Amino acid sequence: MIDVKQVNYGVGQFALQQVDLHVGEGEYFVLLGPPGSGKTVLLECLCGLRRIDSGRIVLGGRDVAQLEPRQRQIAYVPQDYALFPHRSVDSNIAFGLRRQRLDKAEVKRRVDEVVEMLGIGSLLGRSVAALSGGEKQRVALARALVLRRKVLLLDEPVCALDEAIRQEICSQLRSLQRRLGLTAVHVSHNLEEAFLVADRAAVLRDGRLQQVGTMSDLLRRPANEFVARFMRCENILPARAIGPADMEGQTTVAVGEGNAGVRLRVIGRCKGELRVIVRPENLRLLSTRPSAQWLAEHGESTIRLRLAARKDCGSYLRFEMTGPVRLTAHLSHSAADGLPADEGAELLAWLPPEDLHVLGSQ
Amino acid sequence: MVKASRPTTAVCSWQGRLFAAGGFFFVALFTLFIAALIVADALYVDAAAVRKVLSSSYVLDALWLSVWTSLASAALGVLFAVPVGYSLSRFHFPGRVVVDSIIDLPIVFPPLVVGLTLLVFFSQTGLGRWIQDDLGIEFIFQRKGVILCQFVVSASLAIRSARTAFDDVDRRLENVALTLGCGRMGAFWHVSLPLARNGIAAGAILAWARSFGLFGPLLILVGSFRGRTEVLATTVFLEQAVGHVEVALALGLLMILVALVALTVIRLLGGLRL
Numbered sequence A: 001m002i003d004v005k006q007v008n009y010g011v012g013q014f015a016l017q018q019v020d021l022h023v024g025e026g027e028y029f030v031l032l033g034p035p036g037s038g039k040t041v042l043l044e045c046l047c048g049l050r051r052i053d054s055g056r057i058v059l060g061g062r063d064v065a066q067l068e069p070r071q072r073q074i075a076y077v078p079q080d081y082a083l084f085p086h087r088s089v090d091s092n093i094a095f096g097l098r099r100q101r102l103d104k105a106e107v108k109r110r111v112d113e114v115v116e117m118l119g120i121g122s123l124l125g126r127s128v129a130a131l132s133g134g135e136k137q138r139v140a141l142a143r144a145l146v147l148r149r150k151v152l153l154l155d156e157p158v159c160a161l162d163e164a165i166r167q168e169i170c171s172q173l174r175s176l177q178r179r180l181g182l183t184a185v186h187v188s189h190n191l192e193e194a195f196l197v198a199d200r201a202a203v204l205r206d207g208r209l210q211q212v213g214t215m216s217d218l219l220r221r222p223a224n225e226f227v228a229r230f231m232r233c234e235n236i237l238p239a240r241a242i243g244p245a246d247m248e249g250q251t252t253v254a255v256g257e258g259n260a261g262v263r264l265r266v267i268g269r270c271k272g273e274l275r276v277i278v279r280p281e282n283l284r285l286l287s288t289r290p291s292a293q294w295l296a297e298h299g300e301s302t303i304r305l306r307l308a309a310r311k312d313c314g315s316y317l318r319f320e321m322t323g324p325v326r327l328t329a330h331l332s333h334s335a336a337d338g339l340p341a342d343e344g345a346e347l348l349a350w351l352p353p354e355d356l357h358v359l360g361s362q
Numbered sequence B: 001m002v003k004a005s006r007p008t009t010a011v012c013s014w015q016g017r018l019f020a021a022g023g024f025f026f027v028a029l030f031t032l033f034i035a036a037l038i039v040a041d042a043l044y045v046d047a048a049a050v051r052k053v054l055s056s057s058y059v060l061d062a063l064w065l066s067v068w069t070s071l072a073s074a075a076l077g078v079l080f081a082v083p084v085g086y087s088l089s090r091f092h093f094p095g096r097v098v099v100d101s102i103i104d105l106p107i108v109f110p111p112l113v114v115g116l117t118l119l120v121f122f123s124q125t126g127l128g129r130w131i132q133d134d135l136g137i138e139f140i141f142q143r144k145g146v147i148l149c150q151f152v153v154s155a156s157l158a159i160r161s162a163r164t165a166f167d168d169v170d171r172r173l174e175n176v177a178l179t180l181g182c183g184r185m186g187a188f189w190h191v192s193l194p195l196a197r198n199g200i201a202a203g204a205i206l207a208w209a210r211s212f213g214l215f216g217p218l219l220i221l222v223g224s225f226r227g228r229t230e231v232l233a234t235t236v237f238l239e240q241a242v243g244h245v246e247v248a249l250a251l252g253l254l255m256i257l258v259a260l261v262a263l264t265v266i267r268l269l270g271g272l273r274l
Helices: A039-047 A089-099 A104-118 A133-145 A163-180 A191-197 A215-220 A225-230 A292-301 B014-044 B047-055 B057-090 B096-108 B111-124 B126-134 B143-167 B171-179 B184-212 B216-221 B232-241 B245-270
Strands: A002-011 A014-023 A028-032 A054-059 A074-077 A151-155 A183-188 A200-205 A208-213 A235-242 A250-255 A262-267 A273-278 A284-286 A302-312 A317-322 A327-331 A346-350 A357-360
Touching (some): A002 A039, A014 A208, A028 A191, A039 A054, A039 A074, A039 A183, A039 B171, A074 A133, A089 A104, A089 A133, A089 B184, A104 A133, A104 A163, A133 A163, A163 A183, A200 A215, A200 A225, A208 A215, A225 A235, A225 A357, A235 A327, A250 A273, A262 A292, A317 A346, B014 B245, B047 B245, B057 B143, B057 B245, B096 B143, B111 B126, B111 B216, B143 B184, B171 B184, B184 B245, B232 B245
Parallel strands (some): A028 A200, A074 A151, A151 A183
Antiparallel strands (some): A002 A014, A002 A054, A200 A208, A235 A273, A250 A262, A273 A357, A284 A346, A302 A317, A317 A327
């Protein structure tokens, strides 16, 4: 449905470089990245609000790179909604229909239809200045959807809203997108938002795509350290492969600063310098000294650490630990039962090979 | 839900109130000073001068000429201000800074110099003579010249105001309009122009006010022919020049009254925040 091929675009010191992207028909795709990474610029290139320097943008089989925004048949919801302040809610929603010179009855019928779909009947006739953030968002969405276009482009559509409304609107966006069979591209810097809506996502950094995949891919198998950090993985350990892989296809690696002698086993044939990643929520902690048999079985998957801090983050507990490596664990309250809370207490971190992801030479 | 139109007042300390009081002191000082000037004029003028002003046909002619030429030049100013202001606000082109400065020049021109420059242009240059003689569009000693002088002096004010108004219109609104089916012109017509209307109207008022009170360049380019090129401001100048100070001040009060009524009516009718 949407194909971005080798797109380059420069503005000032910033440049989108060699962006290649495919979004399938009916897919909900999220463009992720920190502020300034080029998400909005890429979306505006798709809209036709910026003329690309080179490459192709294909929407529904049609190369639209040289077409004006109005010829691209896209529905666009900009950041902060950009409702027309001199027009009422009704007039904002009907704006695109009136440009098509539809008769009044048809305009009213289509406005009523989208208003009912979004449940914003109570807002009709009001000035946009008097709307709350969530109401503005719904009106902006209605203004875009009323045109019945197949591609919906959303620029940070919920970033200005509070947490509860954000979740509600994300769910509404997702269900609308499915019900109407839309292909959606949604720009966001917020991971929770992306998890709520995305079929697939891409991470951008300084105008370059870093990785494209499902949110699970990005979370569990980040392509590089930047993606891992963006996906809030704090445990990125420098490591070095020791010896060749064994019969099971696992390699022993030494981890820690100066490869301090802690050994772990990772899946895959690795060599040279690496990065070993373990997500904080995958880290398992033990407080009591395990049995000799358990240690014999898991010896090369454990690290002895000391608790530096234990913080209650509401839905989980955060353990910060030091030792041969610094590690952070996020545990549910029930999983943390029986673990020490005192600073300096000894803990054993268990890192089985299936929980570790390796970056580097494989 | 908070009504957006309701002004908010933050809690403030005595320093804050003192600061606000300082502002009001200057507001009061300025408005009282202007009011005192008008009152002084009114006290100086006697009934005979007022009778003379109100009963003279040349005063009514001059008033009518002042009103319609200043409105025409303000309208002409807006006609230029909208496209020029929009272009300067939206389009980047080489030499924009120079163009910007040239557009502002008439604001700082001494009005007499404008009159002299126009006279030299239409009487001494080939292009000016071609316009006057061959095209037959005569400005020197003609009413068209009144409008031209007023336009040259006041259009820059309208342009400056329109440009600032377009600068204040969020470009994203135009961008959204582009995706909703508008071309550039449609986005301008349906979004930018309505949103900039207050600034454009403010510029039109400035241009009208500047034109209404103008007389220096008019004396040079069109002279002061009673019933033909004499505007009210010229009449004031001529009356005081021959020693009829009371009549000049009575005429001045008439101009102030017309301006006051016009400005108030525009504000009330338009509901504009000018």
